[in-house]
Amino acid sequence: MSDRRAFLKFSLLTSAILASGKSLLANDSRRNPELQPTVKDNPIVISTWDFGKEANKVAWKVLTGGGRALDAVEAGVMVPEADPENQTVGLGGRPDRDGRVTLDASIMDENSKCGAVTCLEHIVHAISVARLVMEKSPHVMLAGEGALRFALANGFKKENLLTEKSEQEWKEWLKESKYSPAVNTENQYHKTINCLPGGKLNHDTIGMVAMDKSGNLSGACTTSGLAYKMHGRVGDSPIIGAGLYVDNEVGAATSTGMGEEVIRVVGSHLVVELMRQGLSPEEACKMAVERVARKNPEAHKNFQIGFIALNKKGEYGGYALQKGFSFAVRNGNEEMIYYAKSMY
Numbered sequence: 001m002s003d004r005r006a007f008l009k010f011s012l013l014t015s016a017i018l019a020s021g022k023s024l025l026a027n028d029s030r031r032n033p034e035l036q037p038t039v040k041d042n043p044i045v046i047s048t049w050d051f052g053k054e055a056n057k058v059a060w061k062v063l064t065g066g067g068r069a070l071d072a073v074e075a076g077v078m079v080p081e082a083d084p085e086n087q088t089v090g091l092g093g094r095p096d097r098d099g100r101v102t103l104d105a106s107i108m109d110e111n112s113k114c115g116a117v118t119c120l121e122h123i124v125h126a127i128s129v130a131r132l133v134m135e136k137s138p139h140v141m142l143a144g145e146g147a148l149r150f151a152l153a154n155g156f157k158k159e160n161l162l163t164e165k166s167e168q169e170w171k172e173w174l175k176e177s178k179y180s181p182a183v184n185t186e187n188q189y190h191k192t193i194n195c196l197p198g199g200k201l202n203h204d205t206i207g208m209v210a211m212d213k214s215g216n217l218s219g220a221c222t223t224s225g226l227a228y229k230m231h232g233r234v235g236d237s238p239i240i241g242a243g244l245y246v247d248n249e250v251g252a253a254t255s256t257g258m259g260e261e262v263i264r265v266v267g268s269h270l271v272v273e274l275m276r277q278g279l280s281p282e283e284a285c286k287m288a289v290e291r292v293a294r295k296n297p298e299a300h301k302n303f304q305i306g307f308i309a310l311n312k313k314g315e316y317g318g319y320a321l322q323k324g325f326s327f328a329v330r331n332g333n334e335e336m337i338y339y340a341k342s343m344y
Helices: 002-020 052-064 069-081 126-136 144-153 164-174 259-265 267-276 281-295
Strands: 044-048 103-108 114-120 141-143 206-211 217-223 244-247 251-257 305-311 316-320 326-331 335-339
Touching (some): 044 052, 044 069, 044 305, 044 316, 052 069, 052 326, 069 103, 069 126, 069 206, 069 217, 103 126, 103 244, 114 126, 114 144, 126 141, 126 144, 126 217, 141 144, 206 244, 206 251, 206 305, 217 244, 217 251, 244 267, 251 259, 251 267, 259 267, 267 281, 267 305, 281 305
Antiparallel strands (some): 044 206, 044 326, 251 305, 305 316
8 A cells, every 4th residue: 555655646747847848957067967057258278288279269259259179179279280399289290100000080060060170181180071071071180191182172182191200219219119198298297108219208198278268168088109110000089979078068078198098998088977976077987997907907107198178167187097198278367277187
């Protein structure tokens, strides 16, 4: 009898909820962060590593001028793409073991539209080709020769991306042909153990996410990938959900570090879904990093993983596997570089 009474009580409650048109979760902001107010008229951009600060400056001009977050992130990451001194993005990127500079990039807007290129050669601004894939093709990703042909057909010019500096380092590497990916890729914390020939630090991907004055989110990610990788290797950067993910109801995230490990957990999508459950950006990044570590307990101390995230309220954060990962922030109140917390 008690079970019957409980059933009837539940049925009456359910009927009342349905009649009122409300959900049991309608007022639960933790479960439904998309119901939280969006911070409008207060744009923000965040990006990976110290060199993200200069990229943010360009993105910030777009945002404060009333431009879309999509335009801002594209313009922002084009800065390191065109910088030959940044040897992990675009022009001057370190080549694969065959001496070929191959680029990966992805971009995603507030409407979940996305585009990507992988193993793209001879084009400096891979991010712009990725955007064209999104806007002018029926596809999400183009690869290799197909991506190059698409770029050339749309007005891009073929260029030699292998600078003298990167070529000399590659030739030095060929003497031993020893492949040992750097644990940390930007800062001085790991300088003694993460150097390429000549004591050069191996920088990494630039990932950028932004929110514009309308409260809309977009993201971009671009890289030349691991130095001296096998030709044809694809990391996380061009893979939507791994290196980059945007959900305009919740937030956006991007990653840096060992792409294979990010792919295994679909890292950026994981971060966004954790924010959907109510975690702060930093908490979500931390939980994603911890999952990476659990999935590879024998080797995770030998590589770096870092995530940054931005939620719909304009809150941001980052977290890394190893000490030394930095990210740059620009909004109406600050222009800063932060060192993310880490597991080790």
